[in-house]
Each structure stands twice: as C-alpha cells, then as structure tokens.
Amino acid sequence: MTLTIQDARELVGDALLRIVPDADLDALPDDAPFRDELELDSLDFLSFVELLSTGSGRRIDEDDYASLRTMRDCVAFLSG
C-alpha cells in the first residue's frame, strides 16, 4: 500500500522516536542520514525497518535499505 507524503513522514517520525525517544526530529535535515545523525546501530535500524514495514503494510527487503537512509529517501520510498 502507498502512503501519502504526509502519512509517510509521520510514520518515519514515529518510528524514529520509538527507537530514539529523545530525538529532535525538527532539527533533522531531510537529507541527513539517520544512522549517523541519530547514532543508530544495526539493531536499531532493523527495528526501524520493522516499524516502517508494519506501519505501511508493505514488505521491505534488505535490498531496499539503501533507499531508507534519510527522511527524504524514506518518504519517497513509502509514498512512491
């Protein structure tokens, strides 16, 4: 299922906040890689993918991870 841009953005934001509860998402540029900015490790990233997959109802494969590096990537991927 495809999300609207707004829904995709909210889903990504919610997922990030669940993993890094004190993240300041407003200060996160759209093109900043999450893993560096929020210091996500591989397990955090896996949880993130899990939340996106559940929230959007679509399967996300490992090959797609490269398309999930930044907010812009994620929104494009989920609403595309």
Add this chain to the structure above:
Amino acid sequence: MAEFRMPSLGADMDEGTVIEWLVQPGDTVHKGDPVAVVDTDKAAIEVETFAGGTIGKLLVPVGERVQVGTPLATIDSSTEVGSVPVPRAPAAGSAAVEAPTAPEPSAAPAAELPAPEPSAAPARGAGEAGRVKASPYARKLARALGIDLGTVPATGQRGLITSQDVRRFAETTPPANGRRDTSLSAPAAPKPAAPTVSAPPTTPGVPAPPIRRAARHVVQRSQRGTIARLMARAGREIPHYYLSTTVDLAAAVGWLTRTNRELPVTERLVPAALLLKATALAARRHPELNGYWTDDEFRPADQVHLGVAISLRGGGLVAPALHDADALPVRDLMAALRDLVERARSGRLRRAEMTDATITITNLGDQGVESVHGIVYPPQVALVGAGRVVERPWAVNGLLGVRPCQTLTLAADHRATDGFTGGRFLTTIDHLLQTPEEL
C-alpha cells in the same frame, strides 16, 4: 524464615538502592522469581530470590541506599519444600566472583524461570485475576498496564503467565487507562517520578508500541564513576596483550543475504549475530580465554556466557551476558541479542545477566571505526573487538577481488594466556565464519 538480601551485582558494587518492589507482603514467590529492581549506578537490575515462599516484611523502603548484604525482605519458606537459606553476599569490595548459587536459568531469551509449583497468589481485590496462574512480576506488570490477566495467553509451564506473555499482550493490545499505582512502586525523592507506560500517539494502522519503561535519569557522574573505577582497576591490574586479524566475510555476508530474503523483517539477522555465535563457539574450544582470573589463578568457566558491550543512550556502558551463547542457534541468539539491547537501553537487566559474563565482545563497527582495542573487564581475561564491515581489495587464490572484510581484535590478560593461545582463538573465529551455515 529466609532473608532476601541486597546482592552484589559486580565486583565493583558495595551499595545499591531498591528502586522498585515487584512483590508485596503475602505474595508467593518461587526461587528465581524477580522480586525487586535495584539501582547500581550502572543500570536498573531485576534481582531474583534464591528462596521460595511467602513474602513477609519488606524491610527497606524504595529509594534507600544500603550496603551489599543488607536484608531487604523476609521470606517465609515454610510453604516451600527444599528452599535454601540466602547466601551471604561477599564482603564489599572483594573481587571474588560470586559463584552462582542458584542453578542457572535456561538460556531461553528473557524467559522467566517457570515456577516449579505455580500456586495462585491470593486474590487482591476486584479486577485482579486471583485464580489465574502468573508470576508475581507478571501480575505486577499487568496491574501497571491495566491488563486483565484472565485475557493473557500463557506460555509458561502448566499454564503459568510470564511477564513476557504480559509484555507481548501489551504490544498487541493498547493499554487501558485503568492504571493503578501501588504506593510501594512510587520512587522516593530525589528520583524522578516513575515513568508511566503510556501509549504514544500512534499512526492509524500502527499497533501499540512495545512497552518502553523510559530510562531513569541516570546520574551521569556516578555512572561514569563506576565505569572509571572498573577500567582503572583493569588498567592497573591486567597486563594486556593485543592481537588483530582481518576476516573475509564474503561467505557470511552472502549467507546472511540469502537467509534474510526468506525471513520476515522481525526475524532478520545482522552480521553481529554470526560473529557472536562464532566467538562463543571459539570460547568453548579455547577454554583458557573463557573464565575468571581470581586469587592469582585462572579459573575456567563451565559455560560460555558472552558479555555484549552495549552503549546506553545518553552515555554509559553496560556489558550484560547472553547466557550459553555457544549453545543457541543463530536465530535464537539474534532474538536474545535484540532483547538484551532493548532492555539494557530502556528496560531492565537481570542480576544474572550483569554478573555472569565469562568473556566479552564489543562491536563498534556501527560507529564506523575499523578496529577497536578494548580493555578486559575484570575478572574476565579476554575481550573481543569488532570493527566495521568494509569492502576491501582482497587476494583469493592468487586473484584480486573485492570482499567485505572485518577486523577482529583480542585484548587479553597475559597472566592467564599467551599470544599463542589468543592467536589460535582469533583464527578459530575466522574459520567458523567461513562456514556460516554451520554456526
């Protein structure tokens, strides 16, 4: 009448604070049940009882800092056959490793010890499932989350509901607002108010999130102080030697990619899972590196409890153990690792996890560094370090290729082993990673 005492949760601990009671007077407990949460300056740790019976008096209020060995509660064990008196904790500051007094819980990740004879705890008022079999902690959790125990599917032995069952149920069912606070679990000043479990705003279609007990505001200075003392001691006492090797991970990465393609995202593996398994197996094959240096001699451990260094958000470091890591299938090890990291950062660790590690691994690859030369955690004698998986030009059978490679290091106590043994250990890890399907 047995006493439940403030346990020693590490060689560097001489005092602790009860930050939450998980039981109340009159509750029935079994050996191995968590009864209190203790703050040790490192983390909040669930402490289990070594004696079964009925909780008598709670002797120490929440928030009071007491010495290791101080009686915290009385347990009337006449109701339990074959209970053991509570062992005296070792003298404060002694570096002796506490021999586990209770048989180790099984390595099933995060499973509560099933009670041998689950007997229903006395019913405590309306809305409490009095006849439902549940561990005291599961009851408490259910109460805190406003969950009717009667509606929770049980997975424990003989239909016992474990805290895991409650957590799982809570994840799929939004908590009701009927949260009831017990006065006992209210933290005393100057602790911050106990985090209530509330459902964050959820996007339509997103299930309720896992329960996150918001981390306490760790007193940064005291936590840093704890790490500082331990590391200073390691630096003073342990003559380290360091080894390093670079491992070709092409086989491992290829196997992971193929395996993960078949798996739902919840069960996918990360390279660290293979590395943990290979390290645990290597520790089993090289017992000289798996155990403790105490009283001027090395004592090998019977089991491999792999400590995993976990960085806490907002600073700090803990290295809890994955029990019997060498015996767990990779998938189970992965699940156990995820559970451990989750609890270290936002929930609670258990006493045994904090005290049982026989060898430790630190994986800083996610932080982008290529190698890490660590410091051994006393009284252990070896620490494995892993860096980032990087694509490198690599010679294979006389041809040059590009391979994913990882630099593994060993920091070890030269009193216990020599470089020869350490080198064989690292080589074993390398060999094991070449056949990932057999891990």
